[in-house]
Amino acid sequence: MTATSVTTGYVGWVGLVASLALVGMAVAISLWQRLDLERSLVWASVRAIVQLLAVGAVLAVVLSPRVPLAVSWLWVVFMVVFAAETIRRRAPEVPRARPLALASLGLATAVTLLVLFGLGIFPLDARTIVPLAGMVVGNALTSTVVAARRVVAEFSDKRSEVEARLALGLSSRDASRPYVRDALRTAMIPQIEATKAVGLVFLPGAMTGLILAGEKPLQAVLVQAAVMFLILGAVATTSAAMSIGLARQLFTADHRLVRLSRATG
Amino acid sequence: MNPTASAPATGLRARTPADEGVARPVDEHRAEPGGPAEAGPDEPVFSFRDVTLRFDATDVLDRVTCRFGDGCVSVLTGPSGAGKTTLLRLCNRLDVPTTGTVLFRGRDLATLDPLALRRRVGMVFQRPTLFPGTLGDNFAVAAPAGGRAHEDALEAVGLPADWLDRPGDQLSGGEAQRACLARTLLTGPEVLLMDEPTASLDFAATRTLEELTTGLARTGMAVIWVSHDLSQVARIADTSVVLLEGRVATDGEATAYLAGSVRHEGPPGGEAP
Structure with a gap:
């Protein structure tokens, strides 16, 4: 329909x-079905534009060749801190969520970027550090919230099972293993499913962006595949760090399960 | 009303077959409170000394001092919310006291390795807590070696030895609770903590579990059984401790409490003689 603009x-x-017409469609549906979501839709759209413009302005500075690479790393740190705060807000029932999220996201970002740049998969410069770290943090954030909430739910709902294991003389690590495993699987499976469906069901953002920007499809595919593997690695690392770290918080040093606010025991 | 009351497990007369299913008159429940005896054949398995457990600014247990003997069924009774389960959980360190000391065979629990302690002091919970999988999977958590020991454990609780492949969720409540007892026995405990294990069972299943457990006590195992059902207390108790609002009842309060239920006169009041 707008072939000329796509080629450029x-x-x-x-x-x-003009693209706001699509938001208008969503608002119309909300009005028609009395969803009472019109204000949210408009507010979300305005926020998205303002936030993206602000980020674009900052990125223009960060990505400028004259700005030292340290500024990019500072940006990455800012993303991790902001994401940890988001996790704390989204998972209020999780004890010590902020430090655990900081540690898990920090670890996942460090490990995955070390692999990407250490193996020379991407060149190390501001143009790669910031967006790749953004992919890591953004995707890891969701799975970290899922993992953390699931661990707390498992240990609340199955408190009697966990204590029955402790009562048989199992260490807190052994007693928590089945529940940590379950939380970890729950956090990782959506990303695995997304990886399986990529290309068939949806075209991921990085690839779409590259193609829209005029890159050759094969090059876009290679970049996208590397990014998907990056996300898989990041999701696994951060979910594991969060689940295991959180499970440890739920026990005392002498292998007792601490009382959670949701617990009924 | 004396919160520092020291109430050693009240001695009841020894159980005889004639006692089965018969609520004993409350006067026969009572015996002279025993003096301190921490050595020799009367050495208590557990001694609580001035134990307080505070949770959320509430004293769940308030300066509890009592003892539980070996080779018998000690029943811990009292109204709901009196702290019975909490006291039981202090015996295998699922909880720890805020102040005071719990001794296990004369040694401070705080100095013992909790994992080794929990294998010596087994626990059966209020609801059957079978883990996902078969009975064999469940038993492997307690005793990974398996084999003959697992079949013996099933037989010990009166379940068929070929049930190891049976999924836990296909068992009735009574069968599941017996399987939980079998799983606990696989760690080779010398003490059994029974936390209202028959609360969700029908009478026949309750009697089966009671008979299994009293049988274990006759072979020398120490059993501490939490119950608020005083007809059950009458059936199985060799000794009893009554808890009221987190503290050990005085002798008078205990007599009144036990009498109230045995005579089916409703909940006992605090009208200690």
């Missing part, structure tokens, strides 16, 4: 305003 990959201000 350029969206102007007029194009952006």
Whole structure:
């Protein structure tokens, strides 16, 4: 329909305003079905534009060749801290969520970027550090919340089972293993499913962006595959760190299960 | 009303077959409170000394001092919320006292390895807590070696030895609770903590579990059984401790409490003589 703009990959201000027609469709559906979501839809759209413009302005500075690489790393640290705070808010029932999230996300970001840059998969510069770390943190955030909430739910709902294991003389690590495993699987399976469906069911953002920007499809595919594997590794690392770290918080040093607020025991 | 009351497990007369299913008159429940005896054949398995457990600014247990003997069924009774389960959980360190000391065979529990302690002091919970999988999977958690020991454990609780492949969720409540007892026995405990294990069972299943457990006590195992059902207390108790609002009842309160239920006069009041 708009073949010319796709070949250039350029969206102007007029194009952006035109795309608001799609938000208008969503608002119309909300009004029609009395969902009472119109204000949320408009607010979300305005926020998205403002936030992206602000980030774009900052990125323009960070990515400038004259700015030292340290600024990019600072940006990564900021993303990790902000994501940890988001996790704390999204999982209020999780004890010590912020430090655990900081540690898990920090670990996942460090390990995955070390692999990407250490093996020379991507060149080390501001143009790669910031977006790749963004992919790691953004995707790891969701799975970390799922893992943390699931661990707490498992240990609350199955408190009697966990204590029955402790009562048989199992260490807290052994007693918690089945429940940590379950939480970890729950956190990782959506990403595995997404990886399986990629290309068939949906075209992921990085690849779509590259193709829209005029990159050759094969190159876009290679980048996208590397990014998907990056996300898989990040999700596994951060979920594991969160689940295991959180499970340890739920026991005392002498192998007692601490009382959780949701617990009924 | 004396919160520091020291109430050693009240001695009841020895159980005889004639006692089965018969609520004993409350006067026969009572015996002279025993003096301190921490050595020799009367050495208590557990001694509680001035034990307080505070949770959320509430004293769940308030300066509890009592003892539990070896080779008998000691029943811990009292109204709901009196702290019976909490006291039981202090015996295998699923909880620890805020202040005070719990001694296991004369040694401070706080100085013992909790994992080794829990294999010596087994626990059966209020609801059957079978883990997912078969009975064999369950038993492997307690005794990974398996084989003959697992079949023996089933036989010890009166379940068919070929049930190891049976999924735990296909058992009735009574069968599941017996399987839990079997799983606990696989660690080779010398003490059994029974936390209202028959609360969700029908009378026949209750009697089966009671008979299994009293039988184990006759072979020398120490049993501490939490129950708020005083007809059950009458059936199985060799000794009893009454808890009221987190403290050990005085002798008078205990007599009134036990009398109230045995005579089916409703909940006992605090009208200690």
